[in-house]
Amino acid sequence: MNIYDISRQAGVSIATVSRVLNGSGKVSEATREKILSIIKETGYTPNAFARGLGLNTMNTIGILCADSSDPYLALAIYHVEQELRSHGYDSILCCTGYDYQTKVKYLELLLSKRVDAVILAGSTFVEASPAQNRHILDAAKEVPVIIINGYLEGRGIYCSVCDDFDALRAATKRVLDCDRKNPLYLYRALSYSGREKLRGFEAACLDYGLSREAYHTGGVNGSIYDTINFLEELQKQKHFDMILTSDDELAIGALKFARARGLSVPEEMSILGFNNSRFCVCCDPELSSIDCQLSFICANAITLLLKALKGEPAPAKTALSAQIVVRGTTDTAFARACHTA
Amino acid sequence: MNIYDISRQAGVSIATVSRVLNGSGKVSEATREKILSIIKETGYTPNAFARGLGLNTMNTIGILCADSSDPYLALAIYHVEQELRSHGYDSILCCTGYDYQTKVKYLELLLSKRVDAVILAGSTFVEASPAQNRHILDAAKEVPVIIINGYLEGRGIYCSVCDDFDALRAATKRVLDCDRKNPLYLYRALSYSGREKLRGFEAACLDYGLSREAYHTGGVNGSIYDTINFLEELQKQKHFDMILTSDDELAIGALKFARARGLSVPEEMSILGFNNSRFCVCCDPELSSIDCQLSFICANAITLLLKALKGEPAPAKTALSAQIVVRGTTDTAFARACHTA
DNA sequence: TTGTAGGCGTTATCAG
DNA sequence: CTGATAACGCCTACAA
Numbered sequence: 274m275n276i277y278d279i280s281r282q283a284g285v286s287i288a289t290v291s292r293v294l295n296g297s298g299k300v301s302e303a304t305r306e307k308i309l310s311i312i313k314e315t316g317y318t319p320n321a322f323a324r325g326l327g328l329n330t331m332n333t334i335g336i337l338c339a340d341s342s343d344p345y346l347a348l349a350i351y352h353v354e355q356e357l358r359s360h361g362y363d364s365i366l367c368c369t370g371y372d373y374q375t376k377v378k379y380l381e382l383l384l385s386k387r388v389d390a391v392i393l394a395g396s397t398f399v400e401a402s403p404a405q406n407r408h409i410l411d412a413a414k415e416v417p418v419i420i421i422n423g424y425l426e427g428r429g430i431y432c433s434v435c436d437d438f439d440a441l442r443a444a445t446k447r448v449l450d451c452d453r454k455n456p457l458y459l460y461r462a463l464s465y466s467g468r469e470k471l472r473g474f475e476a477a478c479l480d481y482g483l484s485r486e487a488y489h490t491g492g493v494n495g496s497i498y499d500t501i502n503f504l505e506e507l508q509k510q511k512h513f514d515m516i517l518t519s520d521d522e523l524a525i526g527a528l529k530f531a532r533a534r535g536l537s538v539p540e541e542m543s544i545l546g547f548n549n550s551r552f553c554v555c556c557d558p559e560l561s562s563i564d565c566q567l568s569f570i571c572a573n574a575i576t577l578l579l580k581a582l583k584g585e586p587a588p589a590k591t592a593l594s595a596q597i598v599v600r601g602t603t604d605t606a607f608a609r610a611c612h613t614a
Numbered sequence: 615m616n617i618y619d620i621s622r623q624a625g626v627s628i629a630t631v632s633r634v635l636n637g638s639g640k641v642s643e644a645t646r647e648k649i650l651s652i653i654k655e656t657g658y659t660p661n662a663f664a665r666g667l668g669l670n671t672m673n674t675i676g677i678l679c680a681d682s683s684d685p686y687l688a689l690a691i692y693h694v695e696q697e698l699r700s701h702g703y704d705s706i707l708c709c710t711g712y713d714y715q716t717k718v719k720y721l722e723l724l725l726s727k728r729v730d731a732v733i734l735a736g737s738t739f740v741e742a743s744p745a746q747n748r749h750i751l752d753a754a755k756e757v758p759v760i761i762i763n764g765y766l767e768g769r770g771i772y773c774s775v776c777d778d779f780d781a782l783r784a785a786t787k788r789v790l791d792c793d794r795k796n797p798l799y800l801y802r803a804l805s806y807s808g809r810e811k812l813r814g815f816e817a818a819c820l821d822y823g824l825s826r827e828a829y830h831t832g833g834v835n836g837s838i839y840d841t842i843n844f845l846e847e848l849q850k851q852k853h854f855d856m857i858l859t860s861d862d863e864l865a866i867g868a869l870k871f872a873r874a875r876g877l878s879v880p881e882e883m884s885i886l887g888f889n890n891s892r893f894c895v896c897c898d899p900e901l902s903s904i905d906c907q908l909s910f911i912c913a914n915a916i917t918l919l920l921k922a923l924k925g926e927p928a929p930a931k932t933a934l935s936a937q938i939v940v941r942g943t944t945d946t947a948f949a950r951a952c953h954t955a
Numbered sequence: 956t957t958g959t960a961g962g963c964g965t966t967a968t969c970a971g
Numbered sequence: 972c973t974g975a976t977a978a979c980g981c982c983t984a985c986a987a
């Protein structure tokens with residue numbers, strides 16, 4: 274069943290059928306009706322490949338993400354897909370894992386599928402060393418590249434991020450305001466966003482005149498239990514009375530550590546997570562967390578994408594500020610500080 | 615840059631270029647080398663649309679899911695995407711939400727994109743009333759339809775499910791073995807899988823000779839707090855000493871309810887979740903949960919899909935049995951029962 | 956082993 | 972308002 278079949282049945286040329294299909298050009302009401310009715314009754318659908326060939330687009334956006342089962346990325350993908358579809362775009366999803374070579378390979382793969390644009394979801398795609406970001410710059414020469422929670426400067430690259438530096442700096446400052454003396458920052462990986470958060474934490478400590486011995490940082494990978502073990506080891510050597518983390522699961526680990534050691538939360542140990550994910554309300558006390566406003570970030574990313582696709586000017590970087598959601602793992606003075614801010 | 619450009623530069627015909635591109639037919643080593651080198655240096659990639667047009671496939675599978683941010687579905691999508699890609703297929707993701715009309719519409723949309731097959735991820739796509747599943751049967755006439763955790767009989771439909779009925783029946787029985795008298799089953803929606811679980815729970819209660827007044831069931835939607843409120847209301851009228859749920863978040867709600875009422879877990883209230891998700895280890899005590907072996911289900915789904923695509927025979931339904939993961943919200947007698955089983 | 960030519964189903968440009 | 976026809980880029984008989 275193709276456009277010729279329809280045109281034959283309607284007694285018109287394929288050009289006319291094409292016109293009613295695309296609402297382009299003038300077609301008399303009578304023939305339009307006739308063609309439409311035939312299309313309905315035959316259940317004809319235009320062949321997307323042929324259309325793609327002629328138009329050189331199938332209105333499809335490639336989404337690259339390291340791991341779509343990660344709660345944070347899953348949410349980002351959800352928002353992005355919804356937004357794209359509401360604008361008539363399909364999403365082809367591609368999970369790369371965290372290996373650099375694979376990330377490079379899959380970006381090329383996506384490009385070879387002739388997607389209209391690529392979205393890099395998650396800060397893991399921007400490497401610290403510029404040389405390793407060459408493939409992204411190259412990709413941006415072919416189609417717009419949108420980065421969610423990562424920043425890379427380059428023509429055709431548009432970034433929608435949370436201001437992680439500021440988020441962690443502000444949050445750390447507020448906790449320090451509440452008489453905490455020895456903050457600890459726990460992070461998972463030093464991706465773009467990871468580096469920003471770490472910088473923010475350290476900046477706040479410096480602002481406060483803390484000595485290098487007074488605050489601590491630690492990289493932890495793995496499960497909640499790995500976090501607990503890490504903290505058990507660490508507390509043998511260092512003292513800390515507040516823990517900030519780069520994601521909520523690390524904070525849950527911190528909470529479990531505190532409980533295991535009989536430390537009261539938040540009195541003896543204050544804990545602040547990041548992402549304001551569904552994990553926050555699973556524990557007791559519930560987790561205070563920094564909300565990076567992911568849905569806004571994603572919506573903005575799509576706005577940038579659509580502008581880029583239309584060839585309209587768009588800002589290379591948009592940073593949204595985070596918001597602290599106060600629950601039970603931080604003390605009341607902290608809550609007050611957040612509200613008056 | 616197209617196949618003609620390459621053929622010209624190589625001084626051969628496009629047929630030869632095509633042959634080395636697809637590894638089909640015989641090509642002399644010399645010309646193959648030459649063509650390959652030109653391809654490499656020009657960075658030429660075959661146009662996927664043109665190829666799709668001729669071959670009538672772009673090796674793309676449509677994945678329909680209600681909500682890709684749901685932890686369970688997110689994991690399913692992850693597994694499915696990985697598996698598909700390892701076999702050279704792309705995944706186009708389409709989130710429908712839970713509205714019936716939207717689900718119907720998006721299934722048709724996906725079909726109109728000429729995907730090679732459709733995967734329905736999650737039991738929400740199979741309605742209780744046969745008339746409402748007509749669109750799935752229709753879709754299956756065009757391409758293979760794979761259902762993950764749902765069951766619908768029909769030509770071209772292949773289902774990979776967890777044996778939810780058996781899972782809940784077995785689990786309920788084991789808890790009842792531990793001297794619990796008044797079980798409560800909490801569920802969210804009565805999708806295919808939801809109905810199976812409920813049936814399994816009720817079957818176990820009947821097996822045990824429990825009277826209709828002795829066991830309870832309740833449908834809850836919304837957040838953890840809605841669950842807590844629901845239970846607060848329910849306990850005014852009914853007595854229950856064990857709670858089984860259709861997903862882990864409901865169980866977390868149950869746990870919070872127990873804590874709020876000062877009930878010790880598992881001594882006074884035994885709780886068993888479903889999905890063995892990351893939520894299980896966030897709370898205290900940690901949540902015992904039924905693991906439906908999602909990664910196996912997904913891997914099997916793709917096996918079915920590939921067979922169907924090749925026209926090889928494949929079973930219409932594959933049911934994998936679940937496994938109970940014992941943690942802290944069920945008592946030790948239960949753990950023993952599970953291990954000896 | 957290699958080349959020629961037709962077909963895949965649209966859209967778009969021109970004439971009429 | 973409508974129709975004929977040329978792209979779009981690839982694959983694959985079939986011919987050489």
